[in-house]
Amino acid sequence: MAAENGEFSFAAKGRNGLPTIQTQKKAEDDGSNSLVCHDDSARPVKAQTLDELHSLQKKKSAPTTPLQAAQGPFAEEERNKQQLQSISASLASLTRGTGPKVVKGDPTRAETPRVAAVSNPHFAPSLNISDSSLKFTHILYNLSPGELYEQAIKYEKGSFITSSGALATLSGAKTGRSPRDKRVVKDETTTEDLWWGKGSPNIEMDEHTFLVNRERAVDYLCSLEKVFVNDQFLNWDPEHRIKVRIVSARAYHSLFMHNMCIRPTPEELENFGTPDFTIYNAGQFPCNRYTHYMTSSTSIDMNLSRREMVILGTQYAGEMKKGLFSLMHYLMPKRQILSLHSGCNMGKDGDVALFFGLSGTGKTTLSTDHNRYLIGDDEHCWSDNGVSNIEGGCYAKCIDLSREKEPDIWNAIKFGAVVENVVFDEHTREVDYSDKSVTENTRAAYPIEFIPNAKIPCVGPHPKNVILLACDAFGVLPPVSKLNLAQTMYHFISGYTALVAGTEDGIKEPTATFSACFGAAFIMLHPTKYAAMLAEKMQKHGATGWLVNTGWSGGSYGSGNRIKLAYTRKIIDAIHSGALLDAKYTKTDIFGFEIPTEIEGVPSEILDPSNTWSDKKAHKDTLLKLGGLFKKNFEVFTNYKIGTDNKLTEQILAAGPNF
Ligand SMILES: Nc1ncnc2c1ncn2[C@@H]1O[C@H](COP(=O)(O)OP(=O)(O)OP(=O)(O)O)[C@@H](O)[C@H]1O
Ligand SMILES: O=C([O-])CC(=O)C(=O)O
Ligand SMILES: [Ca+2]
Numbered sequence: 001m002a003a004e005n006g007e008f009s010f011a012a013k014g015r016n017g018l019p020t021i022q023t024q025k026k027a028e029d030d031g032s033n034s035l036v037c038h039d040d041s042a043r044p045v046k047a048q049t050l051d052e053l054h055s056l057q058k059k060k061s062a063p064t065t066p067l068q069a070a071q072g073p074f075a076e077e078e079r080n081k082q083q084l085q086s087i088s089a090s091l092a093s094l095t096r097g098t099g100p101k102v103v104k105g106d107p108t109r110a111e112t113p114r115v116a117a118v119s120n121p122h123f124a125p126s127l128n129i130s131d132s133s134l135k136f137t138h139i140l141y142n143l144s145p146g147e148l149y150e151q152a153i154k155y156e157k158g159s160f161i162t163s164s165g166a167l168a169t170l171s172g173a174k175t176g177r178s179p180r181d182k183r184v185v186k187d188e189t190t191t192e193d194l195w196w197g198k199g200s201p202n203i204e205m206d207e208h209t210f211l212v213n214r215e216r217a218v219d220y221l222c223s224l225e226k227v228f229v230n231d232q233f234l235n236w237d238p239e240h241r242i243k244v245r246i247v248s249a250r251a252y253h254s255l256f257m258h259n260m261c262i263r264p265t266p267e268e269l270e271n272f273g274t275p276d277f278t279i280y281n282a283g284q285f286p287c288n289r290y291t292h293y294m295t296s297s298t299s300i301d302m303n304l305s306r307r308e309m310v311i312l313g314t315q316y317a318g319e320m321k322k323g324l325f326s327l328m329h330y331l332m333p334k335r336q337i338l339s340l341h342s343g344c345n346m347g348k349d350g351d352v353a354l355f356f357g358l359s360g361t362g363k364t365t366l367s368t369d370h371n372r373y374l375i376g377d378d379e380h381c382w383s384d385n386g387v388s389n390i391e392g393g394c395y396a397k398c399i400d401l402s403r404e405k406e407p408d409i410w411n412a413i414k415f416g417a418v419v420e421n422v423v424f425d426e427h428t429r430e431v432d433y434s435d436k437s438v439t440e441n442t443r444a445a446y447p448i449e450f451i452p453n454a455k456i457p458c459v460g461p462h463p464k465n466v467i468l469l470a471c472d473a474f475g476v477l478p479p480v481s482k483l484n485l486a487q488t489m490y491h492f493i494s495g496y497t498a499l500v501a502g503t504e505d506g507i508k509e510p511t512a513t514f515s516a517c518f519g520a521a522f523i524m525l526h527p528t529k530y531a532a533m534l535a536e537k538m539q540k541h542g543a544t545g546w547l548v549n550t551g552w553s554g555g556s557y558g559s560g561n562r563i564k565l566a567y568t569r570k571i572i573d574a575i576h577s578g579a580l581l582d583a584k585y586t587k588t589d590i591f592g593f594e595i596p597t598e599i600e601g602v603p604s605e606i607l608d609p610s611n612t613w614s615d616k617k618a619h620k621d622t623l624l625k626l627g628g629l630f631k632k633n634f635e636v637f638t639n640y641k642i643g644t645d646n647k648l649t650e651q652i653l654a655a656g657p658n659f
C-alpha cells in the first residue's frame with residue numbers, strides 16, 4: 001500500500017519495482033547510463049554532524065561600519081559593551097543603585113559574552129544583595145522581523161502567520177487606548193508649560209508615584225528571562241530627530257515599534273549612544289491599585305523631566321505610538337515646530353496636502369492614494385523646512401478592509417506587518433476582515449516602504465491644502481466645503497466627528513465628539529497654542545482649508561448611507577488638482593459653508609445635503625441640533641486669544657454656526 005501511495009512511495013524504483021539503495025559509488029560510473037539510480041545533482045553536505053550542518057545555515061551579519069584601525073582590534077567588543085551598559089543603566093532600579101546584569105542574545109543560546117551590571121556611582125556597595133541582582137536578563141536588541149516572528153510564534157499565545165505572511169497577534173484585554181488612565185507628572189517644568197484641568201488629556205500625577213510605577217515596571221521586566229529593546233528614531237527631519245528606546249516584554253511590541261518608528265541603519269545604530277526618551281512597557285503586569293492616583297489596573301505614565309514613559313496593565317501597542325506622539329506635541333512646539341495629528345501626501349508636482357481628522361475619519365485611507373506619494377498616515381511636523389513624518393510606518397484600520405477599495409493597504413499586509421485582533425480561518429489562515437469577534441478596532445501596522453509610492457525620506461514642502469475630515473453620522477455636513485482661514489481655525493479647534501456608539505448594542509443615535517486639534521488625547525499644551533501656529537503657517541504659505549464629510553449623506557445613521565469612498569476620493573482629487581478652487585460655490589445656512597455646485601465624478605445632488613434628505617424638517621432640525629453642539633463645545637474657548645492677532649481671534653469666534 002505504501003508504495004502506491006504518493007506520500008510514501010520512493011521517487012526512483014529499480015527494475016523489480018522496489019526502490020534501489022545505492023551503497024557505494026563506483027569509480028568508473030559516470031552516472032549517464034547507470035542502472036543504479038542516484039541523484040547526481042546534489043553533493044553531500046560538508047558537515048559531519050547535525051550540529052555542524054545547522055551551524056552552516058546561518059552566517060554572522062557582516063560588520064556594518066568599518067572599524068577604524070585607530071580603534072584597535074577590540075573596538076567592536078568595546079562598542080557592544082557600551083551598548084549593554086547603556087541598556088543596563090536604562091533598566092536600573094533607582095533604589096538599589098545598580099542596573100541588572102544583562103547579556104545580549106536569546107537565553108536558549110548560551111554563546112554570548114556576559115556583561116556585568118552597571119552600578120550607580122551615587123550608591124555605596126551594599127551587602128544586602130538580593131536574588132534579583134544575581135540573575136541575568138537577556139536582551140533581544142533590535143531584532144529583525146524574521147527573528148521577532150520566531151519569538152512571537154514560539155513564546156506568545158495568539159501569534160500566527162496569516163495567508164498573506166503578516167503576523168497575527170492579540171493585544172489582550174485592551175483593544176484600544178485607555179485615555180483615562182494616562183497620567184503626566186506635574187512638576188516645576190510642566191506645571192507652567194502644560195495644559196491642565198477641564199478638557200485637558202493630561203491627568204496629573206506626582207514624581208514619587210511615577211517612580212513607584214517605574215520601579216514596578218522595571219522590576220517586572222528585569223524578572224523576565226529576556227526583554228526586547230528597540231533603539232529607533234522619531235521624525236524624518238534630521239535636524240529635529242529624536243532617539244527613542246523601547247523596552248518591552250513581547251515580540252509583538254518590538255515588531256510593532258520596529259514598524260512604526262523610524263528604523264536606524266546599522267551604522268546609525270552603532271552610533272546611537274544614549275536615547276532621548278525611554279518607554280518601559282510592562283503591559284502584561286498591572287499597576288498596584290494601592291498606589292496613589294491609580295484608579296484602575298492600567299496606568300500609562302509620562303515623565304517629561306525624566307524623559308520616560310511607563311506602561312502597566314495594557315498591552316495595546318497603540319499606547320506606545322501615541323505616547324511618543326504626546327512627547328512630540330511637547331518637544332516640537334518648544335522649537336517652533338507644529339506637531340499634527342494628520343496624514344500627509346504629495347502630488348507629482350510637489351503639492352502637499354494634510355489630512356486632519358479623529359480616529360476612523362479617513363486619514364490613513366485617503367492619504368494612501370495610488371496617484372500620490374505617501375509622506376505619512378498619522379503624525380507629522382510642520383516646520384520652517386516644510387513637513388516631515390514623525391513615524392516610519394502606518395497603522396491602518398482593518399475593519400471591512402477590501403482589496404478593491406484599498407489596494408495599497410491590502411497589499412501592505414504581508415510578511416513583516418503585524419495585524420492585531422483579526423479573525424482568520426484556522427486552516428487557510430485567510431483573514432476575515434469583516435469579523436468583529438475580537439474587536440471592531442482591528443489594525444495593521446506596517447513599515448511605510450510597504451506602500452509602493454511612499455516618499456522616502458518622508459518629508460515634503462509646505463502644504464498647499466489642509467483637509468479637515470469629519471465622519472458626520474448626523475448626515476448634515478456637506479461632502480465638501482471650502483473654508484476661509486477663520487473657519488479652518490474654528491473647525492480645527494472644534495475637532496468634530498460623530499461616530500455611532502455601540503453599533504453592536506443596536507444604539508442608533510450618533511454621538512458627537514469634539515476633540516481639539518483633531519487629537520485632544522495627545523496634545524500637551526493648550527489647543528489655542530497649536531491653532532495659532534497653524535494659522536500663522538497657513539497664512540504664510542497660502543494654504544487653503546477644506547472640510548470633508550466622510551460620514552453620512554441623505555439622512556443620519558440609520559436612514560442615510562455613508563458617502564461612498566469612491567466619491568470622497570473624487571472630491572479629494574479635485575482638491576489636489578486645484579479644480580475645486582475654481583468651481584462655482586453657494587453658501588449654506590447655519591454653518592455658512594461655501595459648497596461647490598459640481599465636481600467631476602460626483603453626483604451634483606449630493607453636494608448639498610438639504611437635497612438628499614427626503615424629510616426636509618428632519619434635516620433642518622438635525623442641522624440646528626449639530627450647530628447647537630458646536631456652539632456649546634466652543635464656549636470654553638471664547639476667552640482665549642489665538643496668537644497675537646486680535647482680529648483673527650474675533651473672526652474665529654464668528655466663524656462657527658450662526659443662528
Ligand atoms: N467615504 C469614506 N471616506 C473615508 N473613509 C471611508 C469612507 N467610507 C468608509 N470609509 C472607511 O472608514 C475608515 C477610515 O479609517 P482610517 O483608518 O482612514 O482612519 P484614521 O483617520 O486614519 O484613524 P486613526 O487615527 O484611528 O488611525 C476605513 O475603514 C475606510 O474604509
Ligand atoms: O492610537 C490609536 O490607537 C489609533 C489611532 O491612530 C488614533 O486613535 O488616532
Ligand atoms: Ca490611521
Ligand SMILES: [Mn+2]
Pocket residue numbers: 341359378
Ligand atoms: Mn491616529
